[in-house]
Amino acid sequence: MLKGKVAVVTGSTSGIGLGVARALAAQGAAVMLNGFGAEREIEEIRAGLERVSGAKAAHHPADMSKPSEIERLIEAAESKLGAVDVLVNNAGIQHVAPIESFPPEKWDAVLAINLSSSFHTIRAALPGMKKRGWGRIVNIASSHGLVASVQKAAYVAAKHGLVGLTKVVALETAGTGITCNAICPGWVLTPLVQKQIDALAARERLSGEAARRKLLAEKQPSGEFATPEQIGGLAVFLCSPAAEQIRGASLAIDGGWTAQ
Numbered sequence: 580m581l582k583g584k585v586a587v588v589t590g591s592t593s594g595i596g597l598g599v600a601r602a603l604a605a606q607g608a609a610v611m612l613n614g615f616g617a618e619r620e621i622e623e624i625r626a627g628l629e630r631v632s633g634a635k636a637a638h639h640p641a642d643m644s645k646p647s648e649i650e651r652l653i654e655a656a657e658s659k660l661g662a663v664d665v666l667v668n669n670a671g672i673q674h675v676a677p678i679e680s681f682p683p684e685k686w687d688a689v690l691a692i693n694l695s696s697s698f699h700t701i702r703a704a705l706p707g708m709k710k711r712g713w714g715r716i717v718n719i720a721s722s723h724g725l726v727a728s729v730q731k732a733a734y735v736a737a738k739h740g741l742v743g744l745t746k747v748v749a750l751e752t753a754g755t756g757i758t759c760n761a762i763c764p765g766w767v768l769t770p771l772v773q774k775q776i777d778a779l780a781a782r783e784r785l786s787g788e789a790a791r792r793k794l795l796a797e798k799q800p801s802g803e804f805a806t807p808e809q810i811g812g813l814a815v816f817l818c819s820p821a822a823e824q825i826r827g828a829s830l831a832i833d834g835g836w837t838a839q
């Protein structure tokens with residue numbers, strides 16, 4: 580379905596971003612990876628995408644907290660793979676603390692990576708999409724783009740902001756072949772969440788398994804994690820012709836978290 584298309588997935592060396600990159604490659608897209616990690620592992624991921632897609636794959640190490648590097652990421656995608664058709668804004672970090680002791684520099688970093696980076700990628704990629712009359716922008720928000728939890732001031736603010744940005748871009752592109760939507764995952768077992776499970780286990784002296792169950796029980800009625808593959812599947816659907824009139828939506832994939 581995505582043969583001949585070029586996708587940029589930010590923060591795609593791990594977790595959800597990697598799941599989305601693999602799902603897009605499985606549809607034939609050429610993929611520009613982004614994110615941190617060991618050079619050899621990233622090269623394995625990149626080569627694996629090329630095998631699956633039969634198209635090119637590349638990696639750019641832009642730090643998504645730095646607007647000038649974000650611009651270079653989009654330029655590199657265009658020069659190495661071609662004009663950007665699919666943009667998935669996924670890079671994100673978490674910091675957990677009560678607001679009175681929330682370090683201001685963590686606030687700035689979470690807002691920069693989880694929200695402002697999407698403004699910068701969209702700004703850079705949209706003119707090309709408009710010229711060609713087709714594009715798909717998928718923002719990986721969160722349940723925390725729809726509801727709040729304690730001790731996540733920056734994350735919840737950034738994800739609510741990303742849901743708002745999604746709506747504005749969807750409206751500004753409503754008369755075109757470009758769509759912009761947000762995916763709002765609940766708990767997905769990735770390194771970002773494993774850190775929170777480890778903290779819970781240490782705090783309450785629980786085994787890893789007991790902490791995992793407790794984390795799920797607090798928020799996610801299904802009692803199961805969503806998976807990067809499932810998020811990838813939804814991103815692929817949003818790129819399909821069937822999704823052409825889904826615009827400005829925030830689609831929960833959260834085991835019932837936000838139905839409560």
Ligand code: NAD
Nearest residue numbers: 590591592593594595614615642643671721766767769771
């Ligand atoms: P992860 O830690 O597994 O992956 C994060 C990715 O972002 C990695 O590739 C990392 O290298 C990259 N990254 C981090 N900082 C970066 C920076 N400054 N510049 C460039 N790349 C950077 O996390 P994940 O759980 O896969 O999270 C991916 C996205 O999904 C995030 O936006 C997160 O908020 C969102 N999300 C995750 C969950 C969950 O339960 N895991 C739930 C809802 C939303």
